[in-house]
Amino acid sequence: DADVxxxxxxxxxxxxxxxxxxxxxxxxxxxxYWYRQDPGLGLRLIYYSFDVKDIxxxxxxxxxxxxxxxxxxxxxxxxxxxxxxxxxxxxxTSGKGNYSTDTQYFGPGTRLTVL
Amino acid sequence: QQQVKQSPQxxxxxxxxxxxxxxxxxxTAFDYFPWYQQFPGKGPALLIAIRPDVSEKKEGRFTISxxxxxxxxxxxxxxxxxxxxxxxxxxALYGGNYQLxxxxxxxxxxxx
Numbered sequence: 479d480a481d482v483x484x485x486x487x488x489x490x491x492x493x494x495x496x497x498x499x500x501x502x503x504x505x506x507x508x509x510x511y512w513y514r515q516d517p518g519l520g521l522r523l524i525y526y527s528f529d530v531k532d533i534x535x536x537x538x539x540x541x542x543x544x545x546x547x548x549x550x551x552x553x554x555x556x557x558x559x560x561x562x563x564x565x566x567x568x569x570x571t572s573g574k575g576n577y578s579t580d581t582q583y584f585g586p587g588t589r590l591t592v593l
Numbered sequence: 594q595q596q597v598k599q600s601p602q603x604x605x606x607x608x609x610x611x612x613x614x615x616x617x618x619x620x621t622a623f624d625y626f627p628w629y630q631q632f633p634g635k636g637p638a639l640l641i642a643i644r645p646d647v648s649e650k651k652e653g654r655f656t657i658s659x660x661x662x663x664x665x666x667x668x669x670x671x672x673x674x675x676x677x678x679x680x681x682x683x684x685a686l687y688g689g690n691y692q693l694x695x696x697x698x699x700x701x702x703x704x705x
Contacts, residue, residue: 518602518698520696520698521695522695523693534690581639582637585636
């Protein structure tokens with residue numbers, strides 16, 4: 479079984495709809511991240527969480543919100559989806575220890591299309 | 594100021610050749626420089642990483658060269674193989690908030 483899972487894997491929705499992307503991990507890691515990937519732009523950090531009670535905005539948090547329901551679960555919500563949120567979304571986790579040399583482990587991604 | 598600039602955007606190399614991908618940064622607060630490899634339909638995975646106190650790190654056919662004064666680092670893939678065909682991302686960790694700043698990616702194709 480995969481260590482980091484994301485659901486759904488693909489989603490098509492309409493402008494204005496609320497949508498939630500979910501991430502679960504079995505690695506026992508404390509730190510979790512949400513990124514979006516756009517062609518030619520690399521990965522950009524949306525939100526990150528260093529533990530259940532710690533949520534931080536990333537580079538591009540506007541239009542998104544998150545919930546850390548448990549150590550193993552981190553959800554990303556788009557309250558009112560817009561077409562420029564069409565992208566590939568990745569969840570990642572990293573473990574305890576030295577923040578400065580963390581390896582991030584990525585899920586398989588969710589391809590979101592907003593019409 | 595927090596950008597990491599990666600080049601080229603795409604690269605085609607013959608099997609057995611050397612693939613070279615370059616990255617440059619501005620912020621001297623970056624203190625950890627990983628490279629990630631991404632295959633189609635998968636998330637990125639750590640390939641190799643370096644701290645700025647060393648100039649080179651080698652793991653098998655993959656080598657990072659780091660030039661602190663020029664604020665540049667590069668990935669070299671020796672004896673490139675078709676299985677190395679993937680998208681490669683450089684990144685830099687900002688020590689102030691432990692965020693990874695990513696390059697735009699390089700799509701590498703190794704021709705048999």
